[in-house]
Amino acid sequence: MSVVRTIFNYFKLTFLLALLAGIFLAVGYYFGGTxxxxxxxxxxxxxxxxxxxxxxxxxxxxxxxxxxxxxxVERIVRKLAKEAGxxxxxxxxxxxxxxxxxxxxxxxKRCAIAVTTGLLELLGDDELEGVLSHExxxxxxxxxxxxxxxxxxxxxxxYIAEMLWWSTIFSNDDESPPVWAVIxxxxxxxxxxxxxxxxxxxxxxFSADETGANLCRKxxxxxxxxxxxxxxxxxxxxxxxxxxxxxxxxxNPFSQSSLLxxxxxxxxPVEERIKRLESMKI
Numbered sequence: 685m686s687v688v689r690t691i692f693n694y695f696k697l698t699f700l701l702a703l704l705a706g707i708f709l710a711v712g713y714y715f716g717g718t719x720x721x722x723x724x725x726x727x728x729x730x731x732x733x734x735x736x737x738x739x740x741x742x743x744x745x746x747x748x749x750x751x752x753x754x755x756x757v758e759r760i761v762r763k764l765a766k767e768a769g770x771x772x773x774x775x776x777x778x779x780x781x782x783x784x785x786x787x788x789x790x791x792x793k794r795c796a797i798a799v800t801t802g803l804l805e806l807l808g809d810d811e812l813e814g815v816l817s818h819e820x821x822x823x824x825x826x827x828x829x830x831x832x833x834x835x836x837x838x839x840x841x842x843y844i845a846e847m848l849w850w851s852t853i854f855s856n857d858d859e860s861p862p863v864w865a866v867i868x869x870x871x872x873x874x875x876x877x878x879x880x881x882x883x884x885x886x887x888x889x890f891s892a893d894e895t896g897a898n899l900c901r902k903x904x905x906x907x908x909x910x911x912x913x914x915x916x917x918x919x920x921x922x923x924x925x926x927x928x929x930x931x932x933x934x935x936n937p938f939s940q941s942s943l944l945x946x947x948x949x950x951x952x953p954v955e956e957r958i959k960r961l962e963s964m965k966i
Contacts, residue, residue, distance in 0.1 A: 771792060
C-alpha cells in the first residue's frame with residue numbers, strides 16, 4: 685500500500701507542477717504571444733535559479749537562526765541522515781518560545797535543519813526524533829526544491845497578471861484588449877496558481893510525515909509532537925518571518941483563526957496528519 689501511495693504521490697506532484705508551469709506559460713502567451721511566453725519562461729528560469737541558490741540563506745537570516753551545538757540533536761540527526769542516505773545537515777536554532785522546526789537547502793549535500801528553542805525545551809527524545817525525521821524526510825524527498833519551484837512560479841504568475849492589469853489600464857493602444865476582457869486572467873490565474881501551490885505543499889507534508897515515520901520507526905511519537913506543536917502554535921504565534929515562509933515549518937507558525945486563512949492553508953489539518961500517523965503499522 686505504501687508503494688502504491690508513493691507512486692500516486694509522484695504522479696500527483698508531477699501533474700500539479702506541470703499544471704502550474706502550464707498556467708505560467710499560458711499567462712505569458714496571453715500577455716505577449718509567443719514572445720511573452722518566451723519571456724515568461726526566461727523569467728521562471730531566472731527566478732527559480734535565484735531561489736534555488738539563495739533561499740536557504742535568506743530564510744535562515746530572516747528568522748535570526750544561529751548555529752546549534754546540541755549533542756542530543758546532533759546524535760539524532762546524524763543517525764537519521766545515515767538512514768536516509770543524505771549528508772549530515774547543518775543545524776541551526778531559532779530563538780522562539782513556539783516549538784517548531786523547518787528544513788532548507790538546495791540539495792541533499794547542502795542542507796540545513798533549524799529548530800526553535802521552544803521545541804528543544806518541550807519535547808522528549810522520541811518526540812524530538814519524530815520531528816527531526818520529518819525534516820530529514822523533506823531533504824530526502826527534495827521537497828525544498830519542489831516547494832521553491834512551486835512558490836516561485838505562483839509568485840511569477842501573480843506578477844505577470846499584475847503587469848497585465850496596469851498595462852491595460854494605462855495603455856493608449858487601440859489594439860490592446862479592453863479591461864473587462866483581461867479581468868478573468870488577472871483574477872483567476874493567480875488564484876489557480878496559489879491553489880495548486882498549496883495543494884503541492886500539503887501533499888509534501890503528508891509525504892514527509894510518512895517518510896519520516898518510516899525513518900525513525902516512531903509514527904506515534906511524531907503524532908504526539910505534532911499535537912503539542914499545534915497547540916502551542918495556536919497560543920504563541922511566531923514573531924519573526926512572514927506568512928510566505930509558513931510552508932517551510934512542520935506546523936504553520938502563524939495564527940490561523942481566520943476561516944479564509946484555514947481554507948488557503950499551506951499545511952493539511954494536523955488532526956488528519958495525526959490520524960494517518962497513528963494508523964501506521966511499523
